[in-house]
Amino acid sequence: MSDSESGFTPNEMMTIAASRALKNDDVCFVGIGAPSAACNVARLTHAPDITLIYESGTIGTAPQVLPLSIGDGELCDTAVTTVSVPEMFRYWLQGGRISIGFLGAAQLDKFGNINTTVIGGYPHPKTRLPGGGGAPEIATSSKEIYITMAQSKRGMVETIDFFTSFGHGEGGDHRKRLGIETAGPTLLITDLAIWKPDPVTKEFTVVSLHPGVSRAEVQATCGWTVKFTDALEETPAPTALELKTLRDLQARTKAAHAGTGKGKAA
Amino acid sequence: MSDSESGFTPNEMMTIAASRALKNDDVCFVGIGAPSAACNVARLTHAPDITLIYESGTIGTAPQVLPLSIGDGELCDTAVTTVSVPEMFRYWLQGGRISIGFLGAAQLDKFGNINTTVIGGYPHPKTRLPGGGGAPEIATSSKEIYITMAQSKRGMVETIDFFTSFGHGEGGDHRKRLGIETAGPTLLITDLAIWKPDPVTKEFTVVSLHPGVSRAEVQATCGWTVKFTDALEETPAPTALELKTLRDLQARTKAAHAGTGKGKAA
């Protein structure tokens, strides 16, 4: 599938596969570190009416270039409305209006639990990461959670060092037992594969390999023993339109950000 | 004092005496039924920078005519800012930013407790009144409460039928015992006199009679046995400027309201 003409990188495949999972009537909460590229490719291709919400308060935004931060001016300029941060978290996230919360992860386990807080122990961490930002409540208030990250043994681990945001916990009905009524992680898209939780155990299971990717490659870059579904599929390669949309977006973004400032003083 | 040249009505005296109690740096919450005339006379005479807040969300308003309702457009047009009703009650009233809450009353007792809810029993009232609106929390969240009403035996009673808003309860330290930290009613201005609470018992005591008013007249129009302070004063009569300001305001108001609508359909 990946001949020289339609060549694409694993990261491009990841972003485009994630974009395909979004529907035109989705209301998508794009948290810190989340792939807003995927959300905006969806908006620029098959989901022109998708509602993108950034936690800075911008609702229904349609940026021409990808924001560097979740509060770039472009997001406000193109939004349907911009609200305060307390309103964002109370009325829009906690209010149950978000269909898809889109999260990234520094560490992820097989049940979709995410760590972006610390490597090592909490009181005396080996590495202090940025922390959760909006993620703890995005993970429990959004109707569903999509996760996207590039695979690595360091990132996809048997046991995460800190529960920044709750996925399916120990699996099974753990969410329900904690009084969490939303579905939690229903999709994981990596640079190698598409994963969905087992209906009963909630363990992420590979349902589709990206073009040219082997089972062995998926296992080699994952810290837990990977389960594959019986009816394993191959992810359709990016179309020319999808690739062009993503690359144009990234080119516009690069040009826009390079144009700002000499950085003489921060 | 009330010669033919400077003649004034008891209601005018009441409004002007109330206006004098307001200071230039007061932040005044003008609740339903409250004498916004007094607040606006203060603003148009000695307190040009007074902040008037109406519960409809208008902050720092400066109407040219008195509003008929607490949500007239004039209030918004002249306000520094107009906020939502939840914000008004959370950030501005409950936030402790109001120096003076100005309340009227259908029934008032000697401890400044107010009833605007029912005459008779609550479940089967003889007369169903409008109820409290913002008053229950204005009474407890404002730093001080000023009350203004025309005297009558029906209105100033030994025992009110319902505690719409709490004044000094049974008197003494009753507010503190309920965990209310604000001062409560500190001033009552009627068409006949100025009253202040006794420092210990908190019973309203007449401290000043309006020009030409006798102690007997005050007692004859009040349902409880009236106490008078030893150093009883006479309220200074309205000045020509105060009267002109009040009457001009009322004339502008009458002209503006008469101009609206034939009332063909409500």
Place this chain on the structure above:
Amino acid sequence: MVKFLPLSEAVAGNLNDGDTVAFEGFTHLIPTAAAHEAIRQGFEELTLIRMTPDLVYDQMIGMGMARKIVFSYLGNPGVGLLRRARDAIENGFPRPIEVEEHSHAGMANAYEAGAAGLPCAVFRGYRGAGLAAVNPNIKTVTCPFTGEVLAAVPAIRPDVTFIHAQKADRKGNVLVEGIIGIQKEAVLAAKRAVVTVEEVVDSFDELHPNLTVLPSWTISAISVVPGGSHPSYTHGYYIRDNAAYLEWDEIAADREKFQGWMQANVIERTAADFAGRVEHLRIAA
């Protein structure tokens, strides 16, 4: 997704007998046209929620449509009492009506909690107030840090909310401006929301980013009804018909006069009549 509908269809498709319904508007932007359409369609056994019931709920109660009313100020703003509501509460006419009464702070916080998806609102309120003794929906919670006892009321979650607003764009986003009251919360707290607007414009691209705009996907139906809030007003379009509020006091004082007025001015009319009612109140452009 939001639909642009004639008001009669928007009401018929979103309101049902027995519903809990809010027709909200804090003096400004009262959805009178929608309420009159509901009266014409003759719904029954409604639970009516509103901070400041005023004329339209006086009318619905007088027509016997309500089994319960939830409110914080049952007056004709700036005029006095609501005489049809009084007749129902004091005399059970035309039918007895259940009362759930709050303060403005209680209602405002309860709508806010509804919009925020919470089961209850927590605030400092009702201290020493008689309502806490007569309304079982006023309870307390204790701050786990300071021990302070705070008031709690259940979140308001209407089956359907009706509001009136200035304008929609073609996509169905709605702008509310001026005294915005509790409208945003009332819409976001409800399962369904119907909005009447003065007009539809091509786009909101030129609007200031921080205005109160309800995204199209938060609204069920939009109906264009110029003048739809008369005798209340619409900031930027027409002023309040204060004379009508004063007149209402007389109309509602008498049961037969009320019935005659309702027949002539509501039952035999349509939403299209509202435009004419505000003609003399319009703000010069």
Place this chain on the structure above:
Amino acid sequence: MVKFLPLSEAVAGNLNDGDTVAFEGFTHLIPTAAAHEAIRQGFEELTLIRMTPDLVYDQMIGMGMARKIVFSYLGNPGVGLLRRARDAIENGFPRPIEVEEHSHAGMANAYEAGAAGLPCAVFRGYRGAGLAAVNPNIKTVTCPFTGEVLAAVPAIRPDVTFIHAQKADRKGNVLVEGIIGIQKEAVLAAKRAVVTVEEVVDSFDELHPNLTVLPSWTISAISVVPGGSHPSYTHGYYIRDNAAYLEWDEIAADREKFQGWMQANVIERTAADFAGRVEHLRIAA
């Protein structure tokens, strides 16, 4: 009453050693000039509160001014980690620092509760989250109507809040627009508030009534500092200096490089330098 003051006086008169202080701004409108002035004046033992600490707190922590930090996202937005804050937490350099960590929802609700005069905030949060186990300021309350267990956090009440805003009018009212973040709540929650603005205009009479305006009497001091939020941005004035955020990652990575940069760019500079830093970022009128 609000005073218009040079920034050095506004900071000296409102910030004290040992204070709990918030320099707020959610990516937009970060009060960098005020933070740099505080660094020049060398305050000690501060408790720094902010949802998204970013560069200015990295700088203050790196200079050893903070004894504690309260936050929900300790990153360089869109770039990565905050390396001076990491050094303090991981290695106690230049001094150990106490950490109180929340989620954005927790911080936003805590500021809201502070503005609302409540002792605590109640919301649906922290379910299954590790923070609830390591932060003793995350507790619960139970809804008295449904029995649902909700999260509670103490209200945030800074001694002083610093924000940057677009403009003040001559009376000292302040307009914040664009991504308004948590600024209004941070000001209203604080005992004192200092605002840097891009400019002062005669009056706000022509402003839309529903914009975010902080009345003059809610503010202690206003300082006019054009460019005062660089390398953050001010909606309507200049754009975000993304390159500076990328560069910071290298500067903060090395203790000596950091010190040299601070000396040259903060200690030896004044608030007046900010105007020049945004010259090439200004939005064409």
